[in-house]
Structures are given as structure tokens and as C-alpha cells.
Amino acid sequence: MKTQQQYYQQYVNFIKALNPVAVPDAPATDWWVKANGIGGIASGIDQDIYTFRQNIFPQYASGNALDKFLASYNLQSRSAGTPATGYCSLADVQTQDITIPVNTELSISNNQYFVQQTTVVIGGSLGQIPIQSSNTGAGQQLANGTELTLTEPIGSIDKLVVISMNEGAGKESDPNVRYRILQAIQNPKLGGTKQDYITWATSQPNITASYVAANILQTGILSIFVLSGTNDPDVILANPYAYNRTTTDPDIQIVQNYIETQRPINDNALVSTTDTQIYSEPTINVGVILIQNLTLDTLLPEFNNITVADLIRREVRRAFISTPLYGTKIGNNRYIRLSDIVKSVDTGLSADEGVYAQILVDRTIDYKGSQDNIPINTSIQQDNNLFLIYDIEYQAINVYVMV
Numbered sequence: 001m002k003t004q005q006q007y008y009q010q011y012v013n014f015i016k017a018l019n020p021v022a023v024p025d026a027p028a029t030d031w032w033v034k035a036n037g038i039g040g041i042a043s044g045i046d047q048d049i050y051t052f053r054q055n056i057f058p059q060y061a062s063g064n065a066l067d068k069f070l071a072s073y074n075l076q077s078r079s080a081g082t083p084a085t086g087y088c089s090l091a092d093v094q095t096q097d098i099t100i101p102v103n104t105e106l107s108i109s110n111n112q113y114f115v116q117q118t119t120v121v122i123g124g125s126l127g128q129i130p131i132q133s134s135n136t137g138a139g140q141q142l143a144n145g146t147e148l149t150l151t152e153p154i155g156s157i158d159k160l161v162v163i164s165m166n167e168g169a170g171k172e173s174d175p176n177v178r179y180r181i182l183q184a185i186q187n188p189k190l191g192g193t194k195q196d197y198i199t200w201a202t203s204q205p206n207i208t209a210s211y212v213a214a215n216i217l218q219t220g221i222l223s224i225f226v227l228s229g230t231n232d233p234d235v236i237l238a239n240p241y242a243y244n245r246t247t248t249d250p251d252i253q254i255v256q257n258y259i260e261t262q263r264p265i266n267d268n269a270l271v272s273t274t275d276t277q278i279y280s281e282p283t284i285n286v287g288v289i290l291i292q293n294l295t296l297d298t299l300l301p302e303f304n305n306i307t308v309a310d311l312i313r314r315e316v317r318r319a320f321i322s323t324p325l326y327g328t329k330i331g332n333n334r335y336i337r338l339s340d341i342v343k344s345v346d347t348g349l350s351a352d353e354g355v356y357a358q359i360l361v362d363r364t365i366d367y368k369g370s371q372d373n374i375p376i377n378t379s380i381q382q383d384n385n386l387f388l389i390y391d392i393e394y395q396a397i398n399v400y401v402m403v
Helices: 005-018 030-056 064-072 172-185 193-204 233-238 249-264 310-322 338-349
Strands: 083-090 097-100 105-109 111-115 119-121 131-138 147-155 156-165 209-214 222-227 269-272 274-279 283-291 328-330 334-338 362-370 373-375 385-392 399-400
Touching: 005 030, 005 385, 030 064, 064 172, 097 156, 119 131, 131 156, 172 193, 193 209, 193 222, 193 249, 193 362, 222 328, 233 274, 283 310, 310 338, 310 385, 334 338
Parallel strands: 222 269, 274 385, 283 399
Antiparallel strands: 083 131, 083 156, 097 119, 105 111, 105 147, 111 131, 147 156, 209 222, 283 362, 328 334, 334 373
16 A cells, blocks of 8 residues: 555656656646645545455454454454463472462563462472463463562562463464454354364464364264464474464363354264474484585575575475374374475475575485384373374484485
8 A cells, every 4th residue: 555655756756757857846846736636646545445445355354344344243252362371389398388379479570470379388399389470472471490589478488480381372363363254254154064163163262273073082072173373384484493383271161162052962072172292203314416516504595594404494394284183094093194295395495486496406305214104193181182293393304415
């Protein structure tokens, strides 16, 4: 969307191109008046088109316009965000029992936390004290071992130590709200199909993906597995560390409650998520043939100075995070197929009209590993979550030059 000044300048440049000796930007001249008039009208039309698109088409909407679409299609309101939750312990073992009251305030820098329930730490132990951040957002999560200061010491206890903490979430983003609206429009309810359950699940705040499978947990139970966080591989790949898409318990419960109001009466549906499992061994070896005089350390200025080796590692990781939740069934087990990784790498290196294809003489990637395909562990956890591979660390990918 161009501003009045931008249209003004475009008109002035056009006049100068037609008549090099003209001075159309001289104040108070006819050209100057016309340029400003045309700029004002054109930018006004642009603004009207933008407003029209926001209020008529959800795929172009943002902010308040999206909130109106949520209400129009009877969808769950935008999530205001969730706090970070976790557990702390005493810093040192005490000989006597210590009572930590509910709402005890804790802090570090500008982040504030509080104890969720009164907890008695038995003498001789460090205890597990449930805490929650006062604010919402991912920035509230703390690393294990972080010390939190008590606003008011309890006896000699003036600090607690974080032993585990789940990530919070900020206000639901426009892209996620837009995704939920489009899912509802494109997939009208049909009466309990697989797609219906996916649509119902992803219509709820913070849920960005859903997968449905029968008889995974037990016979007669329809499992709806949900994931949070982005589904955009490029966003995930921008983070060099494993991207955790596990959904929080409160969001799982919201989806469960909503599906109970929608599901057919003869379906037994259980909503759960997947616990992150990172593939780390054995190492996946990738052999490549490079153009003469290039090495794996050669820089590619047109792609943010990424090395050839890191470019290939990125595409191997893309294959992992893009694989369907349950992988590919081969016999009685499920796998991430090496052929899918080869395809992803080949496609990734050939992107943008062959910018990367010139790096390799032959883009046939040679994989060497201890097994033909990578098994997906589908063990069931106590909380009914599946323990699945859906990411890989760069350290588990070895890229070498083939002779």
C-alpha cells in the first residue's frame, strides 16, 4: 500500500522521464498540484481496498477484523496467552519441615512468579514446589537451576531453585487465528469424519496441527493428537535447536471439552499431544559431490553466508519436521524413510530456480547409516501422550565430501 508521497514521487518521476527539463516538483506549479492531488486520491483508494479486504476476506484480515471473523463463525475467541508453569525446590536441604504458602512471590530481574499451592517440604529433602509466572509469554520460561528470590523470606529461606518449567505462550498470533478461521470455512462439519475432528481441534486457540488415529491407545478409542507452535518449516529451521511443539495440558483440556460438544454420540475421543523425542543416534551420514574447487566450508553470500554443509543439514532437518506425525508404516512399524529425506534435500538444494543446484555436480545424496529407515518410537506415556521423533539435532548429521 503506497502513501500519498510515494504516488506523488511516482508521478513526478514519470513527468521528468517524459520531459527532462521539466521541474514538476516545484511548489505551486500545475504539475505539483496535480501530483499531490493524484497521490492523495490513489493512496485513498489503496486504503479503501485494504479496509475492504480486511473486513470481507479472512485470509487478508488482521487484528480486530480477525476477532470479528471468529465471532461470525462461532469459533473460540483469541487466546490471551498462557503463563509458564513448573516446579522449584529449596536451594539447600533443611533439617526441619518447611511450609511454602500459596501465592508466595518470587522474582528474577523483571520477571515475577508465585507459588501455586501451599507445599510442605519434608526435612531432609529439597521438595517440589509448583510455581507459575505472573505474566504470559514464552519469555517467562526459566532454565533449570535458575535461582528465584523470595519477596519476603520464610525463615532462613530466601530463594528457590527451578528444577523444571514448561514454556508459556503469548497472545495468539494473527496467522494462527487466520488458520483456524480458514480451516473452519474450508472444512464444513460432515458428521464425525477424520477431517471433522481435525477441524474441531484446530479451531481452538494455540492448536496449529491435529492428527487422528483409531485404536492407538486402546481398542475403541479415537485419539486426537494436537500440536502447538508454528507449522512453518522455515520458521522452525531458523532455530538451530529442536523446536518443541508439545501442547500444554490446559490447551488439551480446552480441545477435549470442545470436541465433547461436537462429536457423534457413539465416538469415544481422547485428546492428547506428543512429547518431543529428538533423533540423535546413530549419526546420519550424507555424502555429496561438490563442484571442483568448492569445499564444505565454501560460503554462499546469496544465502546469508550459510555453508554448504549447513545448507544440507538444514534440509535433512526439514525432512524430519515435515514428516507426518506417524511417519510411514512398513510392516508392523512406522519409520521416517531415508528416501523421503533424500527427496527433501534434493528439493531444498534445487530451490529458487536452481540457486543451490549449481553447488553439486550430482544431487544424488548418498546416505550411510546402520539401518535403512529411521524407526519412530510410539511408546505411550502415563499422561496418554505419544513419545515421538519429530526433530533432529544438527550434531546428528554428518556431511562429508564423496571422492
